[in-house]
Amino acid sequence: MKALKQRWNYLFCSTRGLTLVAIATVALITAIWGTLSGPMVEWGVRDITVKLLGMKLVPAEREGRIILLYHTIAMAILAIEVYFITSLLPMKRHEQVSINATITIGYLTVVIFGLAFGYFGRNFVFHGLFLLGLSLVFFAGLLLTAALWPWKKEYRLPPDSPYAHTKNGIDLERMAFFVMAVSTLISASFGAITGSYWGNGHETFLAEDLIRVPHKLVLQKAIIGHLHIMLTLIAIAITLIVGRWMDFKGILHRIAMPLMGFGTVVITAGALSVVWLPWAHITIYVGSVFVMLAALMYVIFSWDKLIKEGTAGIQKPTFFQKIGALLRDPLKFGPGWQMVFMNFTVSGVGIFMAVKLDEIFRVWPHREERITLTGHWHILAALIATIILFYYGDISRLKGKARKWYGWTIIIMSDLAFASATIFSMKRLFVDEINQQPLVNTVMLLMDFGLAMVLVALAIFMIWRLYDLFRANGFWRQEYLEEEKAAAKAELEEQQRKLEELKAIIEEVSE
Amino acid sequence: MKRAIVALAAALLLTACGPAPSISTIDPPYIDTGIDPDSWVTIPAGEFPYGQHDAMTLVDYDYEIMVTDVTVAQYAAFLNTALADGDIYIGEFEAQIGEVVQNDEGVGGFYPGDPFDGYDHEFPIDAGDYLYVPFAEGLRIRYEGGAFSPIEAYTNHPMTMVSWFGANAYCQYYGWRLPTEIEWEKAARGTEVDANGHGRPYPWGEEIHPNNANYYSSFDLFEKMFGKLGNTTPVGFYNGKTYEGYETLDSPSPYGLYDMAGNVWQWMGDDYPDQHYRYMRGGSFYSYEVDLRVWKNNSAGPWYYSPQVGFRCARDQ
Incomplete structure (x- = not known):
């Protein structure tokens, strides 16, 4: 028991x-x-x-x-x-x-x-x-x-803190998390309100089926805005999380965090204003620029950090030594790389579609346009999942060869699958319908193979964790005790802080 | 271990890159299905469940619709008579598709144009000459010695590589028209609703089996020859007969129409306001089974032609 x-x-x-x-x-x-x-x-x-x-x-x-x-x-x-x-x-x-x-x-x-x-x-x-x-x-x-709540006194940063903060010491990273959380709640409400109305007799639809309908209903637009922004906010959240994991700080952090917070507000406003503004897309693009710049700064910081840590002790590291240091730990290299890769398979495709919509994508049949749309956001969702797996692999103490195999399998195989999916979705740019079969066969196989390998890596990892749970003194126990200790320490600090506060109140009242 | 993985990956790539015949390079055997492509059925006036959510919709007139898609042989015959009549001609056709100009050599003719509303993403379809079928890879009609003739193996396959203009011209030539989406769906699913008020999702009933229709990876006779993407099947192929050991299920619509799910998408006649798109119904041999549900549609500009798009006609009584 x-x-x-x-x-x-x-x-x-x-x-x-x-x-x-x-x-x-x-x-x-x-x-x-x-x-x-x-x-x-x-x-x-x-x-x-x-x-x-x-x-x-x-x-x-x-x-x-x-x-x-x-x-x-x-x-x-x-x-x-x-x-x-x-x-x-x-x-x-x-x-x-x-x-x-x-x-x-x-x-x-x-x-x-x-x-x-x-x-x-x-x-x-x-x-x-x-x-x-x-x-x-x-x-x-x-x-x-x-x-x-970022305005709480206890979370304010000292003036010499290397993390982004205002003159008053408000932690701008915490602010970015806060803005993301508030935006998520507002965006969830958009879906909930509309969804409940749908539940009262309105009709279910998939957004990709409506793209060519010239006059969409207000509630349909609300759902379209909701689903786009929710995925975006999940992506913003994971970007902030990995930043914390990698101890993102310094000048790039000070630039990135205001950009991230502001970009989140703008992009959310843009996505939700799709309901009533015909030019909402422009707002979304503007917000995206801020958010993506912030992500770029994280990538630069994290890769620079990996290189510096990996070449510590080498006086003048060569280019290859730096690359070796960057690639030494796939779990820490992975998030930044997937964010870069996302530009080819998600952002790049999205921008290309927006720019060439009438010239290319609306000339294709609807089914082809739909594949491109669903393809690029499925890829974004899956990229986020891989980043979660990197972080979880790290906090699960994966070490040595297991860490390398797990990390590299996820990076290489998921990217193989996503690149293949992107080629599949954009195939009409390279090949006509009559001659598409060899290309389709190849990319479908690579896509299935890549995804299957990622799932195999995940399955092995899960089985290992399950096996570990049966061990009396497994990793689970160490992890639990470690967290218990940290929690107890935090609780103690909290109680002490509270005690100080109470003492101060009593003294103030006594006077 | 590493070698094994590299070998496995190489084997997979080689398998994928191996010979995969394009549908234009091999001719399949001629198969007689016994279904007459010249036959029509009458759809009586009345209500039917329309769309995914079964909105009861009234069609207040009787109309007739073809039992099968228009075949390659039928279209070749049309081209010959229409060419002789001077209704169509052979030449270079230019289509202004938004900012892009598409040039095709083939057969075409005059179309009086659509009303243009200038709405977002709407392209004008002005009066002018438009391409019906291109002289392009995949066309199953030859033009030799001043006459059009079907490629033998495809005689009774649905006519493909035909633009909406070409499909519309065929029906108009004989005094018919393309069916509207509502007419097509009624002919496909009938009027029957179950206890919950739901109409049937497939022409033949509630469920789909690979032997019901020609769709992606349905393992039909032609997928053995052409790979998973397959090819068209002769019209009326899924009629319960067995062909070269391949057993089909008899899969007509409640009114006796064949190929209302799978084989080729079918052009519809509707021209909706604020858009230039023309709609298609039925799904094709490239489609997953979800797109074979009777309410699903596809759309493209009227100049679009494809090896997976055909049509059938309707007429008023």
Whole structure:
């Protein structure tokens, strides 16, 4: 019983344990639901999954099912990001505990009942519980926003701090996290308000099916704005998280953080104003420039840091020694690299599409344009997932060869898959329909192979973590004790600070 | 270990890059399906569940629609008579597509143009001469000795590589027209609704099986020859017969129409305001099964032609 309780505490009361549960949940969803599309359908695996699990895949409900699936995965990813934020940024222990507990119950409720409603018969009790889960996640977001409040005295930075701050000492990185959290809450409201109206008799749709409809309804535009900005905000959050992980500081940090905060506000306003402003895209582009510049500064900082750390002790490192130092640790090199790679597979494609929309993409049939659109944002979502896996690999104490294999497999294989997907989606630029088969066959195979390898790496990692849980003194125990110690220390400091405050009040009153 | 991975990756690449015949380089065997492409059916007036969300929609007139897509042989015959009549001509056709000019050599003719509303992303379709079919790779009609003739193996396959202008011209030539989206969907799914008020998602019923229709990776006879992307099947192929050991399921719509899901996308006749796009229905041999659901559509400019797009006609009674 004690052994079970200890493991329960690890899995549900520590950052690493909570993250493990969430990653395992997403991995499980991916493993099962991944069999419902792509090559798994061709190989007949989907039919086995459907029969085995008793799924009910009504053709007319496919769009609704996909929306539920996106939401379940998105909530788990949000939860992971929140766990990282509550562990990386200073906040009170009780705040961390309540935020993590609320979002955990929330996302698990969303996952269980969202999937049950979507794939196992339309039981409206399940839908209600799915909405309850979403509400809990939202509530956790409110708690997080309150905890991140950047104007609190105790979180102000000293004037000589190497981190970005105002003259009054307000931590601008904390401000960027705060702005991201507030933007996420506002953007989630856009989806929630519209979604509830949809639930009252309006019709489900996928945004990519509406792109050529000249007159979209206001609520349709709200959904389109919502889904775009939510993914963007998840990307902004992970960029801020890895910045904290790499101890981003100095001059670049001082430039990047205001850019990130301001860019987040502008890009959010732009995405949501799609509802009523025809020129909203211009605002989005402006916001994107600020955010991407901030990300660029992180990349420069982190790579420079890796090179400096890797060549420490060498008086005049050569170019190759510097490259070797940069590539020495794939987990720390990975986030920056994926952000750079994103420009070729996501931002570049998006900008190219915007510039050449009428000349190229609107000349193609709708199905081709749709592939490009869905392709580039699926890639963005998957890139974010890989960055989460790098960070989690690092805090899970992956070392030596295992660290290198895990890191490089994710980098190389995911990039192979994403590059192939990009070529597939843009294939009409290089080949006409009549001659596309060899190209399609090749890129489809590379895409499937790359993704399969990433999933294999993740599966091995998850199995190792599962095996570790059965060990009495496994890594899980060390991680748990370490976090317990850190939490106790933080709690003690908090109590001491509180004690000082109370003493000061008593003295003030006595006088 | 490293060697094994490199070898595996190389093997995968070699497999992918191996010979994959383009659909224009091999002629399939001629297969007679026994379905008459000259036959029509009447769709009676009445309500039917329209779209994914089954909005009950009234079509208040009877109309007729072709049982199959227009075949290559039928289109070749049209080109011959229309050429003789002087309705069409062979030449170079220039299409102004937004800022891009597309030049094609082929057969074309006059189109009176569409109303232009000047809306965002809308291109004007002015009166003028437009391409019907290009003399391009993939066209299954030969032009030799002043006459058009179908390539033998494709005689009864759906006509493809035909622009919307070419599809519209064919129907107009015989005094018919392209069906509207509403007419097409009614003909595809019928009027039946289940206890929950839902119409059928596929012409033949609730579920799709690879032997129901020609779609991506449906393992039909032609995918064995042309790879996963496959090729068109003769019109009416999925009628319950067995061809060279490949068993099909009889998959007509409630009104007896064939190929209303898969094989080729079908041009629709609607010209909606504020856009120049023309819509297509039915999905094709390139489509995943989700695009074979009767309410799904596709769109492109009327100048677009493709090996996966064909059409059928409708007419008023």
